[in-house]
Amino acid sequence: MTPAQIVEANLRTAMQFFGNATGKGGIQHLDGAVGIYSGLDYGVFNIGMLERGMLEREGVTPDLEHCVADCERYFKPRTARWSFWLCEDALDRRERRQANAIFQARDMRMISNPPGLYAESLRRPARALPEIECREVRGPSDQDTFAAITAVSFDIPLTVSQAVYRPDQAWAGDYRGFLGLVRGEPVAMVAIVAAAGVLGVYSLATIPEYRHRGYGEAILRAAVERERARTGLEHVVLQSTEAGYSLYRRLGFREAAQFSVWLTK
Numbered sequence: 001m002t003p004a005q006i007v008e009a010n011l012r013t014a015m016q017f018f019g020n021a022t023g024k025g026g027i028q029h030l031d032g033a034v035g036i037y038s039g040l041d042y043g044v045f046n047i048g049m050l051e052r053g054m055l056e057r058e059g060v061t062p063d064l065e066h067c068v069a070d071c072e073r074y075f076k077p078r079t080a081r082w083s084f085w086l087c088e089d090a091l092d093r094r095e096r097r098q099a100n101a102i103f104q105a106r107d108m109r110m111i112s113n114p115p116g117l118y119a120e121s122l123r124r125p126a127r128a129l130p131e132i133e134c135r136e137v138r139g140p141s142d143q144d145t146f147a148a149i150t151a152v153s154f155d156i157p158l159t160v161s162q163a164v165y166r167p168d169q170a171w172a173g174d175y176r177g178f179l180g181l182v183r184g185e186p187v188a189m190v191a192i193v194a195a196a197g198v199l200g201v202y203s204l205a206t207i208p209e210y211r212h213r214g215y216g217e218a219i220l221r222a223a224v225e226r227e228r229a230r231t232g233l234e235h236v237v238l239q240s241t242e243a244g245y246s247l248y249r250r251l252g253f254r255e256a257a258q259f260s261v262w263l264t265k
Helices: 003-021 053-057 064-075 093-104 140-154 158-165 215-231 245-250
Strands: 026-029 033-037 047-050 083-087 108-112 115-119 133-136 175-182 185-195 198-206 236-239 254-264
Touching: 003 026, 003 033, 003 047, 003 083, 003 115, 003 158, 003 185, 003 198, 003 236, 003 254, 033 064, 047 064, 064 093, 083 108, 093 108, 115 245, 133 215, 140 158, 140 175, 140 185, 140 198, 175 198, 175 215, 185 215, 198 215
Parallel strands: 047 083, 198 236
Antiparallel strands: 026 033, 033 047, 083 254, 108 254, 115 236, 115 254, 133 175, 175 185, 185 198
């Protein structure tokens, strides 16, 4: 697979977390796409993505319009609020020209355009980092803490965050959460997903009063090292926010894919 395909494949595995987390959702593999329903009326946790790899190898490639339409039909009886993560590198020229119109015809708007980043390994720290204890999320207390930091850091209603991150079954799959503790108090978090031969970094966040002090980088490095030791995987991928881009470049990431995220209005 190309780096872009690896980034997309890891993301697709990570997103399936939301289909399993609440016990009220589901995951449906469609004709060239996958629909991931969280069981909640919250659009960013109800996700469609392309899944055309096997069909392409068989010489049959459903076009983007067909794939998005399949997702629309999947979500229609379940929720009016859903999103689509589109890897633009998976499109041919014609689909790239048509993509905006395909989503706008469904009254969807682009809410972000994050680059997918890839690193063969993390560079050595360029500065001394603060000490942080890295603890894997295990049990109700840690799950509640992960939910609380998520709500504060990503402006998600606490009740929605708790519905996703509190249940035990949410943590039974590939999505592994880690808390960063300072003097026993949780100040940061990150999730790591081992899939497609790489480690995917998700949900990296630090509580407001500890930001800009190196704790985010410290927990990211600690969690990646824990998962590298467990799995033997070296390469790391993620989707970058604008705020985190300069940090990730310093860590050795390079752009490998471009995503656009579309959300129903």
